[in-house]
Amino acid sequence: MQDFETEEQQVEAVKKWLKENASSLLIGLAIGGFSLGGWNFYQQTQYQHGVEASDMYVALVAQVEASSASELDLASADKLQAGYADTPYAALSAMAVAKHEIAAGNNEQAASRLQWVVDNAIDEEMVYVAQLRLARLMIAQEEYDRAEALLSVKHSAAFDALYEELKGDMFAAKGELEQARIAYDKAIASGNSSHWLQLKRQDLGSSEFNQSESIEPAA
Numbered sequence: 001m002q003d004f005e006t007e008e009q010q011v012e013a014v015k016k017w018l019k020e021n022a023s024s025l026l027i028g029l030a031i032g033g034f035s036l037g038g039w040n041f042y043q044q045t046q047y048q049h050g051v052e053a054s055d056m057y058v059a060l061v062a063q064v065e066a067s068s069a070s071e072l073d074l075a076s077a078d079k080l081q082a083g084y085a086d087t088p089y090a091a092l093s094a095m096a097v098a099k100h101e102i103a104a105g106n107n108e109q110a111a112s113r114l115q116w117v118v119d120n121a122i123d124e125e126m127v128y129v130a131q132l133r134l135a136r137l138m139i140a141q142e143e144y145d146r147a148e149a150l151l152s153v154k155h156s157a158a159f160d161a162l163y164e165e166l167k168g169d170m171f172a173a174k175g176e177l178e179q180a181r182i183a184y185d186k187a188i189a190s191g192n193s194s195h196w197l198q199l200k201r202q203d204l205g206s207s208e209f210n211q212s213e214s215i216e217p218a219a
Helices: 007-066 075-083 088-103 107-120 124-140 144-151 157-174 177-189 195-203 208-214
Strands: none
Touching: 007 075, 007 088, 075 088, 075 107, 088 107, 088 124, 107 124, 124 144, 124 157, 144 157, 157 177, 157 195, 177 195
16 A cells, blocks of 8 residues: 555545546446435335235135135236235135135136145245145045145155145055055154044054964964
């Protein structure tokens, strides 16, 4: 760094630097101001975007709760999915409509909504919930291959028990009882000890291997 003998020399040096670099300095300040203003504008826009999505979701839920399947206007749900997929409200609305469609027996429409959540939800847990609901719907429709594919994807360990229990339901529906026992046992080992799961497991009895071991030879 250059040394200066007097304050006057320091002042003159600063003046000279400002004169030589005034344009770039002003540009830098302008860019900085624009960036700050742009960020504030972006935040405000995102906030407004989220508020709009929230309002539409609240209105949709109220409509779902008050309408029959034939009366339900899906325009708001479609709008949320099309323009607000970057908010959690799009997936939540699709889940709400899917539940309504299942209750009305419109399984194809419900499956379409749930698949959209699986493919587009920004919240990972919402994806898992949608996968489980879609797999349950596929089991009810005896589309076992699709159900098994959904239940075989990688997921959070916190959902292990739910996935394994539903696998058990799927195998039981297919008549593959030993596989169902294994899945139910895994669900129980993963921490799901619900009374309903315990009953389903008890209904299947002991494993085929244990049953064969318990048979005593005839005298």
